[in-house]
Amino acid sequence: MSLAHYRAVVYKKRLPFWKQSKLLTVADDFSLISTEQLWKLHDELIRSLHSGKGSKKRTSLRENRSSLLDLKLELTRRIYKSCTLCPLSCRVDRLSGEVGRCGLAKGAWVFREGLLVSEEPFVIPTHELFFSGCNMGCKFCQAWEGVVQTKVGIEFTPNWFAQLVELRKSQGAVNIHFVGGEPTVNLLATLEGLRALEIPLPLVWNTNLFATDEAMKLLDGIVDLFIADFKFGNDKCAWSIGGVEDYVATIQSNLVKASKIASLVVRHLVMPDHIDCCLKPVVFWISENLPDETFHLMLNYVPDWKAWGEPSLCRRLTEAEKEWAKEIVKAGGFKKMLVTE
Ligand code: SF4
Known part of the structure; x- marks a missing residue:
């Protein structure tokens, strides 16, 4: 989708996806509908949202009717009952207070917040x-104090959140960035x-993208711009540094999914010491498979957390x-590229 969608939302030529999902009305009560049927309804509405055919429904929003966003919330609650949001598949009941490998039950905590200009x-x-909370355990994590605890x-x-967005927008924010x-x-x-929010700012989802198909489907129709890390070029490094299996696939x-449902960086x-094994395969794959997307090369690695114990990670x-x-x-011949040193 390149950056065209994100820019159109910033310049107010299009509503953010999350806002469109709030305006698409669906059945009033999900409680008696099976999860399978809810997914069918969800996928139908997403197709409608992307084709623009939902526009008529957007103007006919009635009070007390549920929206596509409500449907996503219901599906997310059902997943939280036996969590499979990411490939770690902890299957814990997060709604009852059980905690998975990400360290989280139902609630969420924000350990830092503000208007930033360094992105x-x-x-x-x-x-x-x-x-707070992460499903990967990258040894060099620079935010570990807020992430791990x-x-x-x-x-x-x-x-x-809704009040904070209002404040930051009045100070110049052009998006919401999770x-x-x-x-x-x-x-x-x-x-x-997002359900409590009215201000139509685009949503940026800054992610490791280590998520299941279901999680990706729930992000479709919510996220306007993915800023996604492709951290490791092979599964061996992903396991030894990031602590996860089946990473590359x-x-x-x-x-590929993110590039189809939203703008992507x-x-x-x-x-x-990870240029041959990680940078090279990452660059090769992106230039082959996502040649129209923006690639951001980051050369500003700084060792932190457990990196100090690893000879190959404990230096700049x-x-x-x-x-x-x-x-x-x-x-790699990228058309759109950024470099940070
Ligand atoms: S790590 Fe967290 S998000 Fe992933 S499956 Fe486990 S509980 Fe769910």
Whole structure:
């Protein structure tokens, strides 16, 4: 989808997807409908949303009727009962207070929040909310103090969020930007927040994209711009550094999906001694499969957390490594590319 959709929302030529999903009306009561039927209804409405055929329904929203966003909330609640939002498939009952590997039950906490100008040029000034909890355990995580310990910071509530967005918009924010940790493992709280929101700002989802098909379907019709990490070029590094299995196939599949349902930027943070094994395959795959998307090469790796115990991760990149990385990406022939040093 390139950046065209996101830009159209920023310039008020189109409503954000989450807002369109709020305006599409559906059945009034989901409680008697099976999960299978709800997914069918969901997929039908998503097709309608993307084809623009939902526009008539948008103007006929009646009070007390449920929306596509409500339907997504219901499906998310059902998933939380035996959580399979991500491939770790913990199957814990998060609604009853059980905690999965992401460290989260039902609630969500924001450990940092504010108007930032240090992100990609087309998203700033951006209103970023950093959520606790993550389904990966990257040894070099720079936000680990807020990510690993959940229940730090402010508990996310819909009213607090809606008021905060109003404040940040008055200060110049051009979007709402969910980051983590990992926003996808906080899906229920974020959808509840969007339900309480009226201001039609585009939604940026800054994610590791380690999510199941169902989670990706729930993000369809919600997210306007994915800023997605493709962190590791092979499953061995993903396991030893990120702590997850079946990484590469999951991310490749989800990147393709993300590019079809929203605007997309793919980031790769270059790690020292991981140019051949990680950067090269990532660049090769993206240039082959997503040549029209924006690629962001990040050369600003700084060791943190458990990286200090790993010889290959406990230093910054050398100047020679940075030049080598740039050469590799140049050979990828990307039409749209960003570099951060
Ligand atoms: S989102 Fe959390 S609880 Fe759910 S499967 Fe992933 S790690 Fe487990």
